[in-house]
Amino acid sequence: MRLNNTDHIPTNYEQMEDRELVHLFRKKDDQLAFGELMNRHQAKIYSYIFSMVQNRETANDIFQETFTKVITKMDDTYNEQGKWIAWVMRIAHNATIDHIRKQKRFVDVSSSYDKESKTDFYERLPDEDSVGQQEKLELDESTSSLLQHISELPEEQRTVVMLRHYYEMPFKEIAELTDVSINTALGRMRYALINLRKKFDEEHEKETNKV
Amino acid sequence: MKNKDTNSISFIFNEMDPSEEVEFERELRASNNLLIDVESLKNTKKQLDRLPQINPPEHISNSIRLLAAKKAASSKRRKQFTVYSAVAAVLVAGFMSGIYFYDSPEPNQTADQAIMGGGNNLQQLVVPAPSAGKDLTPWVDQNEVLRFTDQFQPGENATFDTVFRNSFQKLTPVTDPVQSRAYQRNLQLTGSNQ
Numbered sequence: 001m002r003l004n005n006t007d008h009i010p011t012n013y014e015q016m017e018d019r020e021l022v023h024l025f026r027k028k029d030d031q032l033a034f035g036e037l038m039n040r041h042q043a044k045i046y047s048y049i050f051s052m053v054q055n056r057e058t059a060n061d062i063f064q065e066t067f068t069k070v071i072t073k074m075d076d077t078y079n080e081q082g083k084w085i086a087w088v089m090r091i092a093h094n095a096t097i098d099h100i101r102k103q104k105r106f107v108d109v110s111s112s113y114d115k116e117s118k119t120d121f122y123e124r125l126p127d128e129d130s131v132g133q134q135e136k137l138e139l140d141e142s143t144s145s146l147l148q149h150i151s152e153l154p155e156e157q158r159t160v161v162m163l164r165h166y167y168e169m170p171f172k173e174i175a176e177l178t179d180v181s182i183n184t185a186l187g188r189m190r191y192a193l194i195n196l197r198k199k200f201d202e203e204h205e206k207e208t209n210k211v
Numbered sequence: 212m213k214n215k216d217t218n219s220i221s222f223i224f225n226e227m228d229p230s231e232e233v234e235f236e237r238e239l240r241a242s243n244n245l246l247i248d249v250e251s252l253k254n255t256k257k258q259l260d261r262l263p264q265i266n267p268p269e270h271i272s273n274s275i276r277l278l279a280a281k282k283a284a285s286s287k288r289r290k291q292f293t294v295y296s297a298v299a300a301v302l303v304a305g306f307m308s309g310i311y312f313y314d315s316p317e318p319n320q321t322a323d324q325a326i327m328g329g330g331n332n333l334q335q336l337v338v339p340a341p342s343a344g345k346d347l348t349p350w351v352d353q354n355e356v357l358r359f360t361d362q363f364q365p366g367e368n369a370t371f372d373t374v375f376r377n378s379f380q381k382l383t384p385v386t387d388p389v390q391s392r393a394y395q396r397n398l399q400l401t402g403s404n405q
Contacts, residue, residue: 025279025283029283029284029286030283031276031279031280031283034276034279034283035276035279038272038275038276038279042266042267042272043264043265043266043267044264046265046266046267047262047263047264047265050265051262059267060267060268060271063267063271064271064274064275067275067278068275068278071275071278071279071282072282075286142261143261143262143263146258146259146261146262147262150262161259164224165259165262166262166264170226171220171221171224171226183214183217186217186220186221187216187217187220189220189224190216190217190219190220190252193220193252193255193256194252194255196255196258196259197251197252197254197255200255200258
């Protein structure tokens, strides 16, 4: 579907591309076009944020903050040449990482190195009181367990997994978004999968022992 | 990290060039360890497909839509205001230029006449008409007094007498010469019956 320069606003939003909807919202103040953009992407964005912070209330706040920025800054900072969703994801990602880092800053870091596990404090730190938050979403047991395993991944590995899963973002874009080389992004994904495999194996072993 | 390790991830996530893919498949056939590693990573990746898509709470979505609606409305108002302002500016400019062209001096008028008010009627009210045939030329005498000569026409004697009488009656005799000396007299009034 093509847009023309008339004042006519098409009603078949579902068939339109993101850039056309963005154009309608920016140039013709068409709030329904923005509504369609929300319908398309809100679940992915919210899922990404939630999977990163593992807390419903925090996810709500970050999601709202993200879209407030999107609405208020779309006229000034969004360049229509780029993908709108990539721009929104960058805002969501930055807001999420800012939140996670702020939370970590408030923790007493005197015990930052664990001699027994020889791991860095930040790698072991769950985000806020994340454990046990997902049951509020009425997820089945296996999904809850998967989310739990993912929440235990180091932040940078989790970020790569979630950006790839929810946005099918190419590794090149993930690398740009997270300010690392493409090899580092690929490596993080590899470590994330290896860590998850270990966790699945441990879980499987526990279940076998129970039986 | 070795290139081989990142290649496994590129291969699993379909991010390899066709030529690289062919090369990597050749390596897979040649190495059982690599094949096991890739299959294991693939299986773990499959587990991620169970990750749910979670919708934000309804009230959060609604508040965002409301914000978008408010922004759209205010943007519309701003655009309308800009249009109205532009229209008003054009109208005012047109009105002003209309006035300017309506009141502009005729080509044979002098600049002084135009400055004095533009219209011929107004100019006649302000500038007294020069006396016909009279040319007043002032001069300065040896006492540095500015003088000029004028004549009343016959029939204007009565006017002259009235002016003279009124002016004379305004003069008062000097009663205190000491006090009068306190003032510095810079202006000397003179008169002539000529």
